[in-house]
Amino acid sequence: DAGVTQSPTHLIxxxxxxxTLRCSPKSGHDTVSWYQQALGQGPQFIFQYYEEEExxxxxxxxxxxxxxxxxxxxxxxxxxxLLGDSALxxxxxxxxxxxxxxxxxxxxxxxxx
Amino acid sequence: xxxxxxxxxxxxxSEGASLELRCNYSYGxxxxxxxxxxxxxxxxQLLLKYFSGDTLVQGIKGFEAEFKRSQSSFxxxxxxxxxxxxxxxxxxxxxxxxxxxxxxxxxxxxxxKP
Numbered sequence: 001d002a003g004v005t006q007s008p009t010h011l012i013x014x015x016x017x018x019x020t021l022r023c024s025p026k027s028g029h030d031t032v033s034w035y036q037q038a039l040g041q042g043p044q045f046i047f048q049y050y051e052e053e054e055x056x057x058x059x060x061x062x063x064x065x066x067x068x069x070x071x072x073x074x075x076x077x078x079x080x081x082l083l084g085d086s087a088l089x090x091x092x093x094x095x096x097x098x099x100x101x102x103x104x105x106x107x108x109x110x111x112x113x
Numbered sequence: 114x115x116x117x118x119x120x121x122x123x124x125x126x127s128e129g130a131s132l133e134l135r136c137n138y139s140y141g142x143x144x145x146x147x148x149x150x151x152x153x154x155x156x157x158q159l160l161l162k163y164f165s166g167d168t169l170v171q172g173i174k175g176f177e178a179e180f181k182r183s184q185s186s187f188x189x190x191x192x193x194x195x196x197x198x199x200x201x202x203x204x205x206x207x208x209x210x211x212x213x214x215x216x217x218x219x220x221x222x223x224x225x226k227p
Contacts, residue, residue, distance in 0.1 A: 004156075033213075033214070033215075035215075035217075040220075041219055041220070042117075042119075042203050042205075042217030042218050042219050042220050043157070043203070043215075043217050044217070045214045045215060045216065048213075048214065056214050058214070090156060090157065092157075092215075094213065101159065101162065102159075102213070102215060103159075104149075104156040104157040104158070105156050106154075106155060106156040107155075107156050
């Protein structure tokens with residue numbers, strides 16, 4: 001049973017560029033949440049997708065957007081990258097909301113130069 | 114709004130000694146509490162969770178945690194640590210009313226001395 005997978009593993013971008021990160025949920029899961037983990041900090045909730053709609057959003061600017069596909073996979077897009085966007089981006093999947101234990105992927109390490 | 118505080122940024126413990134990591138939360142309703150572990154370069158692995166019922170929760174890898182409502186705490190314990198327990202540990206609170214959004218503490222890094 002494949003767990004949560006994320007791609008790419010690492011990514012280097014320059015300021016002002018745009019980036020897309022991808023997540024495939026654990027088999028049978030229909031809800032995807034995205035978190036940003038800056039170096040030395042705990043993860044912070046970005047947003048959550050269920051039934052292809054954004055259901056909850058954390059305190060992140062509109063430069064952060066996402067999408068969920070009919071197969072439940074998800075993308076996180078960040079426009080106009082800033083140096084402060086450098087972080088580990090974690091995807092978590094669960095079955096249904098509000099209940100459902102979240103399973104995390106290994107993350108995508110984004111470095112903005 | 115919910116919040117989580119992990120007062121200890123770093124803890125060093127000798128192999129075989131006991132370990133206790135502190136977690137204090139703030140949430141207006143009944144909290145759903147979690148402990149995750151993160152090894153370098155890895156994602157988060159769930160150690161244990163508290164939803165309701167028995168306030169002493171058993172988890173994987175020999176960890177347990179105790180929910181104390183009066184102290185707004187959910188401390189993690191292990192009687193005897195192994196070198197492989199060296200990692201970063203995160204406490205988190207989930208809110209059903211907020212679609213199970215998790216709010217994490219800042220983490221505690223555990224170093225294990227031989």
